[in-house]
Amino acid sequence: MNGPEASPLPTGDPAATQAWCRAFFAQLVECGVAHVAASPGSRSTPMTVAADRTDGLEVSMHLDERSGGFFALGLTRATRRPVALLCTSGTAAANYLPAVVEAFHAGVPLLVLTTDRPPELQGVGAPQTIDQDGLFGTHVRWATTTAVAGDEPAGDAASVAHQAYVRATRPAPGPVHVNVPLREPLEPPADDPPPMGLLPVPPDRAPLEAGCLDDLFADGPPTTGLLVAGPMDPTDDDRHALADLARATGWPLLADPASGLRRGPHVADAPVLAMGDHLLRSSWSDGHRPDVVVQFGAMPTSKGYRLWLDRVGADRLVAVDHLGRFPDAALRVTDRVTASVGPLARHLLDRLPAGHAPDATWTDAWTEAEATALAAVADVVATAPFDEPAVVAALDRTLPDAVELVVGNSMPIRDLDAFLPTDARPWSIRGNRGANGIDGQVSTATGIAAGSDVPTVLLAGDLTVLHDLGGLAAVGRLGVDLTVVVVDNDGGGIFSFLPIAGEDHVDHHRLFHTPHGLDLSTAASLAGAHLHAPDDPDGLDEALAASVGAPGLHLVHVRTDAATNVGLHRSAAAAVDTALQAPDDDREAP
Numbered sequence: 001m002n003g004p005e006a007s008p009l010p011t012g013d014p015a016a017t018q019a020w021c022r023a024f025f026a027q028l029v030e031c032g033v034a035h036v037a038a039s040p041g042s043r044s045t046p047m048t049v050a051a052d053r054t055d056g057l058e059v060s061m062h063l064d065e066r067s068g069g070f071f072a073l074g075l076t077r078a079t080r081r082p083v084a085l086l087c088t089s090g091t092a093a094a095n096y097l098p099a100v101v102e103a104f105h106a107g108v109p110l111l112v113l114t115t116d117r118p119p120e121l122q123g124v125g126a127p128q129t130i131d132q133d134g135l136f137g138t139h140v141r142w143a144t145t146t147a148v149a150g151d152e153p154a155g156d157a158a159s160v161a162h163q164a165y166v167r168a169t170r171p172a173p174g175p176v177h178v179n180v181p182l183r184e185p186l187e188p189p190a191d192d193p194p195p196m197g198l199l200p201v202p203p204d205r206a207p208l209e210a211g212c213l214d215d216l217f218a219d220g221p222p223t224t225g226l227l228v229a230g231p232m233d234p235t236d237d238d239r240h241a242l243a244d245l246a247r248a249t250g251w252p253l254l255a256d257p258a259s260g261l262r263r264g265p266h267v268a269d270a271p272v273l274a275m276g277d278h279l280l281r282s283s284w285s286d287g288h289r290p291d292v293v294v295q296f297g298a299m300p301t302s303k304g305y306r307l308w309l310d311r312v313g314a315d316r317l318v319a320v321d322h323l324g325r326f327p328d329a330a331l332r333v334t335d336r337v338t339a340s341v342g343p344l345a346r347h348l349l350d351r352l353p354a355g356h357a358p359d360a361t362w363t364d365a366w367t368e369a370e371a372t373a374l375a376a377v378a379d380v381v382a383t384a385p386f387d388e389p390a391v392v393a394a395l396d397r398t399l400p401d402a403v404e405l406v407v408g409n410s411m412p413i414r415d416l417d418a419f420l421p422t423d424a425r426p427w428s429i430r431g432n433r434g435a436n437g438i439d440g441q442v443s444t445a446t447g448i449a450a451g452s453d454v455p456t457v458l459l460a461g462d463l464t465v466l467h468d469l470g471g472l473a474a475v476g477r478l479g480v481d482l483t484v485v486v487v488d489n490d491g492g493g494i495f496s497f498l499p500i501a502g503e504d505h506v507d508h509h510r511l512f513h514t515p516h517g518l519d520l521s522t523a524a525s526l527a528g529a530h531l532h533a534p535d536d537p538d539g540l541d542e543a544l545a546a547s548v549g550a551p552g553l554h555l556v557h558v559r560t561d562a563a564t565n566v567g568l569h570r571s572a573a574a575a576v577d578t579a580l581q582a583p584d585d586d587r588e589a590p
C-alpha cells in the first residue's frame, strides 16, 4: 500500500525567511525607527522574533491590535519617530483601521506591518486568512504586499523597509501598510543571519517655494490680520516662529487647545488668545473684520470660528498645512500653502518691510476683548456647580509646569477651548483631531506617556473611556504611569447641545445621550488603578496632586451632568457677548 503523497504545499526556508525579516528591521532602525508595537500571533512569528533580536529596537506587546494601533499613534506623536505596528493575519490586521484612519488624517507616520499566508493559501479557506491587499484602502500613503519573506534576497527586504519609511515620512507624513506573506515553518533558527548593507535615508523635503504669498504683501503688509492655529504638533521652533510673526505683524493668534500654542513661554510677549471661540461668537467680532486670516494646521475645534468665517470672514483666508489638507469647512479659503508652520512663519517675517510698525489699535482691541472675555468666563465659573468647567479650572490650578495633557473628543476638547486660558507653562495638549473619534483614546494617551518624560494626564468622557476599556486594562502591563480623569455624565453629553435635544417627538435620551448606567469606578479594580472619586473642587485638587506624576495608573472619576454643562457653556458665551457690548470704560478690569 502506498503512503500519502508528499504535500503539494511549498515549504519555506527558515534561515532565508529570518534573514529577510532581520534585514527589514535593520533597515527600519537605520532609518530612525526605535519601537515596534506588536501583538501576539503565529503567522507573525518570524517578524516578531526578528524585531526582538534587532539591536536598537524596543518591542512592546499589545493584546488588542486596536489598542496597539492607538498606542503606536501616541508614541509616534510624543517621540516624533515613526513607530512600527506588527500583527498576525485576519481580523487582527483589520483592527488597526481606526488608528490608521486617525494617523492618515492627523499626518502621523505609522509603519503598519501585517503578516499573511502565502499566495497558495489565499482563497482556499485557510484559517485567519482574509484579503489583506490594500486592506486600509485610501487611508494610507502607500501600501504593498511583498514577495513571500525569504523568496527574494534579503536586500529586497531592506529596499521595501526603506521605501515604507520614506513614504511614511515625506512629503506628507502618514501611515503606510506593508503586508508580508510568510510560509511555514515559521520558527526561526537560533543563529543570527550575517549582517547586510543598508540603504541611506534621503535628505528631507524641499524648502518653501520662493515667491509664495508675495502678492499678499505687494502693497505693504495688511494692517489687520488674524492668525489661527488649529490642532497640530508644533516643534519649539514652529512655536517661536509663529509667536514672532504674531508680534511683528500685530496679528492676534487664536490658539486651539490642541494647537500646541495655547500654553508655553511664547505667550508671555505675543498676542496669543484662548477665548477665540467666545470672541468670534460675539457680536463684537462683527465690527472687527480683518483683511487677512492665516490658518495653520487642522480645522480648529471652535464652531464659533466656522460660523464667523461665514458671517464676517476676511478678504483673504490663507490655509497653511504641511499635509496638504487645507481645512475649509466654511468654503472660504482663498490660498492654499503646503508648508510647515515654522518655515512659513519665517517666510512671512522675511517679507515684512524693515521697521514695520504693527497696528497697535487692532492688536489692543483683540487683547482687551480677550481680557474682558476671560473675566466674564471666570465670573460664570466662580459661581458654577461642580461640573466640567470646574474640572478644567482644577487642571489649570494643579497640573505641573510641564505636562502632557491628552484630551478626548466630544465635550472635553470643547471644555478646554471654552475655559482654559493661555499660560506660560509649557503644557503639551494633544487630541486625536485627525478624525475626531472617541475610540482608542486611553491607548493614545498610554503611547504618549510611554514616549514622554513628563507626567501624562488624559481628560476624557465616560463613553470615550468605555470605548477603550481594553486600553485601560493594558496600562499596568505596559508599565506606564498615567492619570485618567473621566468626566462621567452617563452618556454623550455633547448631544445635549444639538437642537434635537429640545424636540419632544424624539427620544433624545435613549437615541443620542445613550446612558449606560455603569459605575465606571469599578473599572479601576479591573485595570489595577488607584481610584479617586472627588465630589468637590478641593477633592479634585487633592486627587490630581496625589496622582499626576505618581507611579501607576490613576482613575479620577468625576460625576457631571450634561444639562448643567450645556447651561454653563451657554452662560459663558452670553456673558462674554454682554461684557463686550459694554462701553470700554465700564468693562471689568482683567
Ligand SMILES: Cc1ncc(C[n+]2csc(CCOP(=O)(O)OP(=O)(O)O)c2C)c(N)n1
Pocket: 408, 409, 410, 411, 412, 436, 437, 438, 439, 460, 461, 462, 463, 464, 465, 489, 491, 492, 493, 494, 495
Ligand atoms: C468611534 C466613534 N464613535 C462614535 C462617535 C460619535 N460621537 C461623538 S461624541 C460622542 C459621545 C461621547 O461621549 P463621552 O465620551 O461620554 O463625552 P461627552 O459627550 O459626554 O462629553 C459620540 C458617540 C465618534 N466620534 N467616534
Ligand SMILES: [Mg+2]
Pocket: 461, 462, 463, 487, 488, 489, 490, 491, 492, 493
Ligand atoms: Mg459623557
